[in-house]
Amino acid sequence: MNKSTTTRQIRLERRSPSHWRVTFDLPPLNIFGPHEVPKLETIIKSIETDERVKVVVFDSAIEGVFLTHYDFLAKLEETTSLPLGATGLQPLPDMLARLSRAPVVSIASIRGRATGVGSELALASDLRFASREKAILSQWEVGAGLVPGGGPMARLPRLMGRGRALEVLLGAHDIDGDLAQLYGYVNRSLPDSELDGFVDALAMRIASFDKLAIADTKRLVDIASLPSDAEIEPEWVGHSGLCLCPVPLQQGRTGCGRSGLRGHRSVRGAAVAW
Amino acid sequence: MNKSTTTRQIRLERRSPSHWRVTFDLPPLNIFGPHEVPKLETIIKSIETDERVKVVVFDSAIEGVFLTHYDFLAKLEETTSLPLGATGLQPLPDMLARLSRAPVVSIASIRGRATGVGSELALASDLRFASREKAILSQWEVGAGLVPGGGPMARLPRLMGRGRALEVLLGAHDIDGDLAQLYGYVNRSLPDSELDGFVDALAMRIASFDKLAIADTKRLVDIASLPSDAEIEPEWVGHSGLCLCPVPLQQGRTGCGRSGLRGHRSVRGAAVAW
């Protein structure tokens, strides 16, 4: 384990018993990898079970990035050796589904690039606020010959409708703060200088409310708005392709040649990327 | 019955056989209480059954308010003695569900505060237009330790997506006209000086159309977009808690202490407020 690995962390700060902050500090670029899976899982479990926490804010300590893609350079065994989550889903979509259902309000405070896992974590959070000047959201995977795997095909159309969701996913381009606001990708984009103050004030306000009222209200909203695990699961059918490549492929291909990510094509023909 | 009660009314004006106006004139603050339930029910029944009415506009005669919350100061027996509605739901959600399904176009013209029942009536209406300068929408209930009960957890996410709906409900803050337009809480916000003219012109336009074409089109839109009564009903499981408190509570509590509204916690642990 080199120095940069040892200093990589996901910090949980309890600003008060009811108001937590989770900060990604994974230099150099907040790339999320297999070492981070159990760290985040521990935090998600705390959010689910702590009796006093009411609101948790996710942010970044790294200039220019919120949270980016899954670490394709990590050894595949490090990912494949991780157990399935409590929902029966793969570890990352499992944690995201559990975050959405937790009886706690989650807020993504997005400054810098939120791509791949970063966009998916933001989408699984309850509320999303973006820096107007510095936020970039993207599901870039189709541009690399892959299919996103962390739930965006289920979550994006419910936020912004089919047309804009397909543009985000199939255009695979960078979305800045104001376009993200227009499309409903985030609740609002705010001037960068106001983002932290706005999110802090909202989090402290919610933290002052009754936890049971929060949880009951959220649960009732979820009836109409939350995708089921069964809907998210097919996005991951190709996960074994990610882990066990090269495998027999449709149309005689052994990988997505354009991106050079050979082997990230599943036996069922679905390319999957975090 | 004191003077202010005797002058409180919900006025139904037939501007033409096909174009009706319903005006809340409940001084001092358009607080909706048990005395108003049968008055509104009579109007809803007329809207449902009249063969000529095609469009009905809801507005207010009180400066600064559209329609606000349920009257918590009324005697509980006045509410509990009201019969269930035709849908089997409690009287208020019953009327709102019936309004949404009526073969008539309902338009909320929002000037001033539309909070609690006011927001819920607006959400149950087909179209919503707001004064840019004077409209304030809010579901404030979670801020008082309560859960909204008139359908907003079912209706808000269908209008604006889960993230913005959770912000409205769990942030429990005031939403002005332009933010309401951005979020899709209203169709549009308009300069206050233009609101009445715009709504009148639209209502008269729709009133000139064929009633059967209106009704058939609305019914087909409802397939994709209207929550079922079964989805709205759980928001009201706590209604008996509202009426029959104090009752045994989850976690040993007998009320929502913060708001001082002791007893507004149901046997099933859901705090419910209109």
Next chain:
Amino acid sequence: MNKSTTTRQIRLERRSPSHWRVTFDLPPLNIFGPHEVPKLETIIKSIETDERVKVVVFDSAIEGVFLTHYDFLAKLEETTSLPLGATGLQPLPDMLARLSRAPVVSIASIRGRATGVGSELALASDLRFASREKAILSQWEVGAGLVPGGGPMARLPRLMGRGRALEVLLGAHDIDGDLAQLYGYVNRSLPDSELDGFVDALAMRIASFDKLAIADTKRLVDIASLPSDAEIEPEWVGHSGLCLCPVPLQQGRTGCGRSGLRGHRSVRGAAVAW
């Protein structure tokens, strides 16, 4: 067949094997009629089955119009003699449903009026971009005493929520580019001078991506966002009314008197128009 009929065409241009353009050139006003049904069906079949096409752009060669309504002046037999489509739906909704499900990205580039069939084709396309100055979208049918028949009651509320969808359908008014963007009727409105360049660049970008990744991603988005054929079909129950009128009608009527389109009222009381 007169001269204007012989020069009416729907042009398919293969800009590259993966990037196609379909241009409506049906003078004088891009009115879509029974002669165009088999022409468009042939194109839709090519889009569905070609192994290399990844993106198809729909646009117009006629100044001032994108694509407008169905040709009510054509002989009814020309429409009624057309066979049902592969989905079992009537020919036009059949083609639109198949376009939405094709493993290809469809983009409507809207300059001029997109009304009736034009709006419905745009709504069935995956992405929609509009000229800010020149696009006009409208479902005008209710204003003529008819019910739209090509899927907008299923598709509009999923894009923009129930309230705005009901305004579009029951207000039956013209929607310009910026309002269409605000409502989510289109992905974005762009300055007219930028529309073509923007759409071309996006189409070429998508055409450079992996076809299987595009198709898999689109299919997963469709789970959450695409109406079923069963939901679209009731919009067409009145089709026999369109073709076999005059027929016995509800309420003793034999047509929608206001529009003068006598006979366009079905036996089940639903007036239907393309």
